[in-house]
Amino acid sequence: MKILCAYLFRHRKLLVLLAGCLAVCSTVFSLYGLPLESVGYAFALCLALGIALFVPSCFQFLRRHRELKGLLVQIREKALPLPPPRGLLEEDYQALLRALASERAALALETRNRVQDMTDYYTLWAHQIKTPIAAMGLLLQEEPRPELEGELLKIEQYVEMVLGYLRLGSDSTDYVFRSCDLDALLRQSVRKYARLFILKKISLDFQETGKTVLSDGKWLSFVIEQLLSNAVKYTPEGGRVRIYGDGETLVIADSGIGIQPEDLPRVFEKGFTGFNGREDKKSTGIGLYLCRQVLDRLNHDISISSRPGQGTLVRLDLSRRRRGVE
Numbered sequence: 001m002k003i004l005c006a007y008l009f010r011h012r013k014l015l016v017l018l019a020g021c022l023a024v025c026s027t028v029f030s031l032y033g034l035p036l037e038s039v040g041y042a043f044a045l046c047l048a049l050g051i052a053l054f055v056p057s058c059f060q061f062l063r064r065h066r067e068l069k070g071l072l073v074q075i076r077e078k079a080l081p082l083p084p085p086r087g088l089l090e091e092d093y094q095a096l097l098r099a100l101a102s103e104r105a106a107l108a109l110e111t112r113n114r115v116q117d118m119t120d121y122y123t124l125w126a127h128q129i130k131t132p133i134a135a136m137g138l139l140l141q142e143e144p145r146p147e148l149e150g151e152l153l154k155i156e157q158y159v160e161m162v163l164g165y166l167r168l169g170s171d172s173t174d175y176v177f178r179s180c181d182l183d184a185l186l187r188q189s190v191r192k193y194a195r196l197f198i199l200k201k202i203s204l205d206f207q208e209t210g211k212t213v214l215s216d217g218k219w220l221s222f223v224i225e226q227l228l229s230n231a232v233k234y235t236p237e238g239g240r241v242r243i244y245g246d247g248e249t250l251v252i253a254d255s256g257i258g259i260q261p262e263d264l265p266r267v268f269e270k271g272f273t274g275f276n277g278r279e280d281k282k283s284t285g286i287g288l289y290l291c292r293q294v295l296d297r298l299n300h301d302i303s304i305s306s307r308p309g310q311g312t313l314v315r316l317d318l319s320r321r322r323r324g325v326e
Contacts, residue, residue: 004058006061006065010061011054011057018050022043022046025042029042064083067083068083082094082097082098119166122162122166123163123166125162126159126162126163126166129159130159133152133155133156133159136148136152137152140152146195146198146199147199149195150195150196150199153192153193153195153196157225157229160222160225161226161286161287161290164222164290164294165286165290168290168293168294168297175216175219175297175298176216176217176218177214177215177216178214178215178216178217179212179213179214180212180213180214180215180216180217180220181212182209182211182212182213182245182250182318183208183209183210183211185217185220185221185224186206186208186209186224186243186250187206188221189221189224189225189228190204190206190228190243192225193225193228193229193232196229196232197232197241200232200235200236200237200238200239201237201238202232202235202237202238202239202240202241203239203240203241204240204241204242204243205240205241205242205243205244206242206243206244207242207243207244207245209244209245209250210245211245211248211250211318213318213319215298215300215318216298219294219297219298220298220300222290222294223290223291223294223295223302223316224250224252224316226287226288226290226291227252227291227314227316228241228252229287230287230288230312231252231253231254231256231312234254234256234257234312235254235255235256235257235311236256236257239254239255239256240254240255241253241254241255242254246315248317248318248319249315249316249317249318250315250316250318251313251314251315251316252313252314252316253311253312253313253314254311254312255310255311256311256312257308257309258306258307258308258309258310258311258312259274259304259306259308259312260274260308261308264304264305264306267288267304268288268289268291268292268302269285269289270285270286270289271285271286271289272285272289273285288304295316300316300317300318301316301317302314302315302316302317303315303317
């Protein structure tokens with residue numbers, strides 16, 4: 001029915017012209033007082049002729065419509081297999097489509113090259129910056145300065161975040177799934193951030209889970225470290241961070257400043273900083289976004305519940321997929 005209406009609308013001017021001709025003929029016939037039978041016979045012949053012309057044309061319209069719909073599946077091809085043009089205007093339209101397709105392909109290639117160049121540059125930068133970071137670490141071992149050590153740890157974290165972001169968008173990223181000792185991964189992450197816990201006098205309640213999970217240990221550690229970093233960052237001095245297992249779920253809870261209710265549904269969006277990020281002026285809005293992206297690829301899940309001024313609780317479901325923000 002929709003296609004029939006479209007066909008009639010396409011030929012609306014012709015239909016109006018035919019209706020006008022029939023009206024004129026009817027008026028002339030009535031003025032000359034011709035018999036009704038002769039008038040009806042003429043109308044029947046005209047109707048039969050119209051059906052004979054319009055029905056095949058309607059089927060051609062339908063076939064053309066299906067051909068064009070089929071081209072949508074092949075829209076990403078460099079050269080569209082367009083049907084033979086029927087008339088000068090169709091030739092012009094097809095020439096325009098080919099020119100647009102060629103321009104689009106050129107722009108896509110240019111964009112890919114730019115993105116690849118940028119990715120190569122930042123990957124090289126991230127690896128090169130590790131050398132001065134390691135050198136500063138050695139210097140601080142000879143002359144310990146806790147505040148500088150804490151800031152250096154933050155720099156290392158940001159570099160790892162850059163590398164994680166680049167690897168995540170790479171087609172060559174490979175995941176190695178094996179049985180991982182969850183407690184060993186947690187202890188490794190806690191040791192890495194121990195200096196920040198000490199500097200801010202944040203107490204840590206770590207209860208071993210005794211769990212073994214099927215995952216990629218490197219990427220799961222990346223997520224845990226991001227969550228621990230957020231917990232330390234947004235927990236005031238003298239606060240508390242808890243790590244424990246709840247069935248098949250890993251829980252990381254803090255007594256920090258919490259998240260505003262209106263911000264909770266958007267915390268996993270790329271670049272979203274929310275109220276806390278605007279107050280802190282240092283949030284990138286990338287950490288939780290990367291966590292969600294990594295966990296999606298690991299077939300794990302993450303959910304967050306929080307109350308302003310009371311802290312934040314993060315749940316990592318390492319066995320099933322249930323997404324949600326409370």
